[in-house]
Amino acid sequence: KNILIIPGDGIGQEVTTWGKQVLETIAAKYGHEFSFDEAIMGHTAIEATGNPLPDETLEKAKTADAILFGAIGHAKYDNDPSAKVRPEQGLLKIRKELGLYANLRPILLFDELLEASSLKPEILQGTDILFFRELTGDVYFGEKTRSDDNTFASDLMNYHRYEVERIARKAYDAARTRNKKLCSVDKANVLETSRLWRDVVQEIAREYPDVETEHMFIDNAAMQLVKNPKKFDVVLTANLFGDILTDEASQIAGSMGMLASASIGDGTGFFEPIHGSAHDIAGQNKANPLASILSAALMLDIAFGLQEEAKTVTEAVADTLKAGWRTGDIANAETPATHILGTNEMG
Amino acid sequence: KNILIIPGDGIGQEVTTWGKQVLETIAAKYGHEFSFDEAIMGHTAIEATGNPLPDETLEKAKTADAILFGAIGHAKYDNDPSAKVRPEQGLLKIRKELGLYANLRPILLFDELLEASSLKPEILQGTDILFFRELTGDVYFGEKTRSDDNTFASDLMNYHRYEVERIARKAYDAARTRNKKLCSVDKANVLETSRLWRDVVQEIAREYPDVETEHMFIDNAAMQLVKNPKKFDVVLTANLFGDILTDEASQIAGSMGMLASASIGDGTGFFEPIHGSAHDIAGQNKANPLASILSAALMLDIAFGLQEEAKTVTEAVADTLKAGWRTGDIANAETPATHILGTNEMG
Ligand SMILES: CC(C)[C@H](C(=O)O)[C@@H](O)C(=O)O
Numbered sequence: 026k027n028i029l030i031i032p033g034d035g036i037g038q039e040v041t042t043w044g045k046q047v048l049e050t051i052a053a054k055y056g057h058e059f060s061f062d063e064a065i066m067g068h069t070a071i072e073a074t075g076n077p078l079p080d081e082t083l084e085k086a087k088t089a090d091a092i093l094f095g096a097i098g099h100a101k102y103d104n105d106p107s108a109k110v111r112p113e114q115g116l117l118k119i120r121k122e123l124g125l126y127a128n129l130r131p132i133l134l135f136d137e138l139l140e141a142s143s144l145k146p147e148i149l150q151g152t153d154i155l156f157f158r159e160l161t162g163d164v165y166f167g168e169k170t171r172s173d174d175n176t177f178a179s180d181l182m183n184y185h186r187y188e189v190e191r192i193a194r195k196a197y198d199a200a201r202t203r204n205k206k207l208c209s210v211d212k213a214n215v216l217e218t219s220r221l222w223r224d225v226v227q228e229i230a231r232e233y234p235d236v237e238t239e240h241m242f243i244d245n246a247a248m249q250l251v252k253n254p255k256k257f258d259v260v261l262t263a264n265l266f267g268d269i270l271t272d273e274a275s276q277i278a279g280s281m282g283m284l285a286s287a288s289i290g291d292g293t294g295f296f297e298p299i300h301g302s303a304h305d306i307a308g309q310n311k312a313n314p315l316a317s318i319l320s321a322a323l324m325l326d327i328a329f330g331l332q333e334e335a336k337t338v339t340e341a342v343a344d345t346l347k348a349g350w351r352t353g354d355i356a357n358a359e360t361p362a363t364h365i366l367g368t369n370e371m372g
Numbered sequence: 373k374n375i376l377i378i379p380g381d382g383i384g385q386e387v388t389t390w391g392k393q394v395l396e397t398i399a400a401k402y403g404h405e406f407s408f409d410e411a412i413m414g415h416t417a418i419e420a421t422g423n424p425l426p427d428e429t430l431e432k433a434k435t436a437d438a439i440l441f442g443a444i445g446h447a448k449y450d451n452d453p454s455a456k457v458r459p460e461q462g463l464l465k466i467r468k469e470l471g472l473y474a475n476l477r478p479i480l481l482f483d484e485l486l487e488a489s490s491l492k493p494e495i496l497q498g499t500d501i502l503f504f505r506e507l508t509g510d511v512y513f514g515e516k517t518r519s520d521d522n523t524f525a526s527d528l529m530n531y532h533r534y535e536v537e538r539i540a541r542k543a544y545d546a547a548r549t550r551n552k553k554l555c556s557v558d559k560a561n562v563l564e565t566s567r568l569w570r571d572v573v574q575e576i577a578r579e580y581p582d583v584e585t586e587h588m589f590i591d592n593a594a595m596q597l598v599k600n601p602k603k604f605d606v607v608l609t610a611n612l613f614g615d616i617l618t619d620e621a622s623q624i625a626g627s628m629g630m631l632a633s634a635s636i637g638d639g640t641g642f643f644e645p646i647h648g649s650a651h652d653i654a655g656q657n658k659a660n661p662l663a664s665i666l667s668a669a670l671m672l673d674i675a676f677g678l679q680e681e682a683k684t685v686t687e688a689v690a691d692t693l694k695a696g697w698r699t700g701d702i703a704n705a706e707t708p709a710t711h712i713l714g715t716n717e718m719g
């Protein structure tokens with residue numbers, strides 16, 4: 026298998042080193058042949074070439090069997106609302122070019138981290154959510170305008186029926202293999218795109234009579250996720266709402282530093298932590314590499330069908346936590362026996 | 373003072389009775405003259421007139437000194453994505469017609485309810501957030517389209533500079549009277565409207581050098597609100613993001629049933645609980661009337677400048693909670709001494 030590593034920006038570099046290392050270890054242990062290539066994207070690519078997604082990176086991405094990505098972004102652009110070239114454009118473009126329309130974000134709760142969350146353990150215990158976030162439509166990709174005199178700006182939020190259909194099917198298929206519950210999140214009391222979304226999901230739901238469907242407004246979902254996360258099984262939602270809800274849900278898992286994601290669709294599968302580039306701690310051996318390592322596990326499982334190998338990685342993470350090892354983000358004052366490690370030691 | 377009561381739909385009817393009752397009691401106690409009128413809106417108005425915001429209601433609203441509103445919505449429309457007339461249109465139209473561009477949502481934490489939240493008490497303690505949600509722009513009011521063959525839908529997200537300026541000034545003014553911290557929430561790494569938003573906020577920030585400004589992406593804010601709510605003071609954000617964040621924040625206060633809001637701008641001030649119509653419990657004497665009562669307190673304070681009277685109401689709520697009285701939504705298994713009341717008894 027040909028694996029492309031795109032470390033990206035900030036802590037992306039450090040954590041991806043360990044995702045890759047785990048893939049190498051698995052290859053050696055199970056006798057697989059993984060070959061690795063590397064490419065640049067984001068701020069790093071802008072600095073080197075002026076382009077957040079150089080052609081060479083896109084070419085490599087298209088021919089790879091799977092991609093392990095780190096993180097993207099830099100404060101420099103965030104505070105300059107007029108910057109025309111931005112790191113995030115690289116990530117959005119590669120998602121679009123590879124047709125990665127379904128972003129899977131499993132909220133995996135390790136028992137050892139129950140105490141690391143700001144939520145009460147009894148609220149969390151037993152939570153197991155799989156998010157399906159649509160990734161190539163919505164207000165992310167619709168036309169953007171800004172008036173010449175800078176007094177007006179707009180972004181078009183839009184969806185085509187087929188875009189909702191294909192991700193809805195994937196989410197329903199997954200719900201079938203789990204607890205057979207699907208919650209579709211929208212804002213159909215206000216948005217026309219949400220009404221189309223709800224219309225399509227209601228239609229697809231008929232093909233899956235064994236799955237229980239619920240429709241929920243995004244404001245209510247943002248509330249329920251904190252109030253009673255256990256009630257969710259598969260959550261299906263649009264690009265923007267998915268962005269917001271999954272970050273919020275990271276607090277269920279104790280930290281953003283624990284959450285992996287898989288983006289799939291027409292082309293090469295793309296695996297990445299949901300955390301950002303965290304420039305404030307970059308290069309300091311402080312970042313949690315577990316999200317990258319768990320992203321590697323998702324790659325083994327989803328891109329290569331290597332379930333046994335994926336399980337080995339996930340169990341290794343669980344064992345490490347059980348032994349008391351923590352990075353700063355998941356360390357907890359209440360369990361003083363915890364040993365705090367740097368990125369490299371944890372990796 | 374002329375107060376217009378618009379009970380709206382579902383539990384709106386029951387809870388508003390008590391908001392009004394409190395206003396009458398205050399008038400008697402402090403020797404004010406409040407006169408009341410009533411009008412219909414939402415599902416109730418559609419049933420009676422076919423129009424979610426009848427002209428008569430709008431006329432009364434424009435001439436009133438303040439409005440106390442209940443709730444809006446009905447499941448019937450939610451599950452019918454093709455319905456052309458919807459209760460929510462009434463609420464959106466009255467906000468627009470009255471120029472209610474600033475929605476203030478204070479997250480008030482009563483010590484007695486610390487245990488009612490799904491968040492750990494030590495995470496909550498000391499939290500005091502005031503949200504400024506923009507209310508008459510964004511994807512709520514931009515052009516909506518749906519193709520004739522139902523294969524495509526769109527909503528235009530848009531902002532004008534002056535819309536951001538006027539609410540930013542209100543939020544900064546409030547921050548000055550509080551802890552002098554303002555967090556502006558956007559998605560400037562993706563949205564052009566957010567980049568305009570950030571541009572304007574950076575400009576207004578210069579007029580308030582004594583207030584500390586932070587810019588945060590919406591996904592991060594949704595996470596931080598659960599992780600560390602104490603870090604926020606004034607939060608300024610757009611219509612859609614504000615809708616999501618404030619519902620999420622309701623879990624800080626223990627329940628949606630506790631949160632009041634004030635919508636202000638060019639015309640008559642509009643005061644309402646942030647909870648919805650909750651048709652599942654309507655007419656059963658189960659709804660929590662405290663959000664309506666606290667909305668009445670906001671009216672006294674903001675619309676009439678009666679700070680002393682407002683404080684009397686808020687303290688009465690605190691005393692009631694202190695005495696152990698609860699409605700079902702804020703009752704807590706861990707404090708068995710709690711006395712559970714219906715809407716009317718609590719009122
Ligand atoms: C970096 C940003 C463009 C991106 C997004 O909003 O999709 C990130 O937040 C994510 O969730 O992957």
Ligand SMILES: CC(C)[C@H](C(=O)O)[C@@H](O)C(=O)O
Nearest residue numbers: 214215244444445460463615
């Ligand atoms: C009912 C709905 C249109 C409304 C909104 O989204 O603004 C509600 O959720 C609110 O927050 O007041």
